[in-house]
Amino acid sequence: MKETIRVAVTGAAGNIGYALLWRIASGDCFGANQPVTLQLLEIPVGMQRLEGVMMELKDSAFPLVHEIIGTDDANTAFKDADAIFLVGSRPRTKDMDRSDLVAANGPIFVGQGRAIDAVASPNVKVITVGNPCNTNALIACANAPSIPSRQFTAMTRLDQNRAVGQMAERAGVPASKIHDVFIWGNHANTMYPDPRFATIDGEKATDVFDQDWLQGDFLGTVATRGKAIIEARGASSAASAASAAVDHMRDWWQGSSGRIVSMALPSEGWYGVPEGLVFSFPCRCENGEMTVVDDLPIDAFAQSKINENISALMDEREAVSELLGD
Numbered sequence: 001m002k003e004t005i006r007v008a009v010t011g012a013a014g015n016i017g018y019a020l021l022w023r024i025a026s027g028d029c030f031g032a033n034q035p036v037t038l039q040l041l042e043i044p045v046g047m048q049r050l051e052g053v054m055m056e057l058k059d060s061a062f063p064l065v066h067e068i069i070g071t072d073d074a075n076t077a078f079k080d081a082d083a084i085f086l087v088g089s090r091p092r093t094k095d096m097d098r099s100d101l102v103a104a105n106g107p108i109f110v111g112q113g114r115a116i117d118a119v120a121s122p123n124v125k126v127i128t129v130g131n132p133c134n135t136n137a138l139i140a141c142a143n144a145p146s147i148p149s150r151q152f153t154a155m156t157r158l159d160q161n162r163a164v165g166q167m168a169e170r171a172g173v174p175a176s177k178i179h180d181v182f183i184w185g186n187h188a189n190t191m192y193p194d195p196r197f198a199t200i201d202g203e204k205a206t207d208v209f210d211q212d213w214l215q216g217d218f219l220g221t222v223a224t225r226g227k228a229i230i231e232a233r234g235a236s237s238a239a240s241a242a243s244a245a246v247d248h249m250r251d252w253w254q255g256s257s258g259r260i261v262s263m264a265l266p267s268e269g270w271y272g273v274p275e276g277l278v279f280s281f282p283c284r285c286e287n288g289e290m291t292v293v294d295d296l297p298i299d300a301f302a303q304s305k306i307n308e309n310i311s312a313l314m315d316e317r318e319a320v321s322e323l324l325g326d
């Protein structure tokens with residue numbers, strides 16, 4: 001057995017938390033030989049629900065769970081944390097865009113960024129799930145100046161998984177046959193699920209599917225899937241979001257086995273994306289590090305979608321400028 005790691009989850013008594021904690025506790029994320037201490041954060045009104053969740057976690061008797069801490073204090077939740085899932089925040093309703101949540105949710109990530117800076121492990125890996133997740137990750141990162149910005153990411157893996165699901169269904173193959181489709185940009189309707197390097201059972205996706213579908217229904221379905229789920233379920237995606245958060249952190253922690261995966265992280269200028277914008281890029285993960293695949297050719301359509309996402313994220317950054325510290 002390895003040394004125990006500390007994993008913090010915010011919004012732990014919420015819908016995503018309820019699906020996520022069991023996957024972490026079972027070893028799906030950090031490995032079957034990796035013991036974990038769970039450090040769970042809620043707001044005061046969520047503490048009673050959190051008590052119930054913790055009771056159920058204990059009742060599940062997971063061999064890998066060393067300790068479970070529940071708290072409404074961010075400094076306690078993030079103390080020495082090796083991995084943090086920033087989930088806690090309000091979900092949108094069907095009449096909203098995700099960016100409409102920034103006024104309600106953005107300020108949460110100021111205090112949490114500061115707490116991460118103050119008490120988390122200097123090597124902490126942070127995934128932001130709470131929406132609008134790219135800009136919330138930007139806020140947390142800006143408020144944690146002592147932690148390298150590459151350690152702050154936002155989740156576009158759910159969008160990637162949706163793209164895989166759409167391709168698998170249309171081609172009539174299992175999801176495992178789809179490789180290297182990934183997401184550019186913002187977790188918003190402007191996102192670009194890029195099929196140009198994807199393969200379906202070894203064949204190029206661009207040979208298997210026609211361009212009209214790839215740039216039409218495929219793109220539209222993936223980009224608007226969050227709203228379609230809210231309309232169908234009456235609540236925002238939760239189990240699939242938790243599963244994608246596990247995929248994101250697992251690949252970052254354990255490696256992506258050479259596959260391209262989507263991760264939003266602060267740009268270092270890749271593909272002309274302005275520095276600091278939290279933008280989803282094609283990445284590969286190895287030895288606990290992600291590397292942006294920075295040499296893919298960009299055609300006119302991809303460039304127009306990348307530009308659209310830059311512009312949307314610059315607008316969001318402008319809207320939260322007062323939350324970004326000095």
Ligand code: NAD
Nearest residue numbers: 011013014015016042046088089090091129130131158241
């Ligand atoms: P939920 O309302 O079921 O749960 C949110 C939980 O967060 C609640 O228990 C609430 O008490 C808690 N919370 C609120 N403010 C907090 C704070 N400051 N600190 C700690 N906890 C806090 O919502 P959910 O369905 O779990 O969704 C959570 C977020 O994830 C939403 O913003 C949603 O839009 C987002 N989301 C993102 C993706 C993605 O792909 N990036 C996918 C699905 C959902």
Ligand code: LMR
Nearest residue numbers: 092098131226227236237
């Ligand atoms: C999703 O994509 O399912 C989430 O971001 C929830 C939402 O508001 O769409």
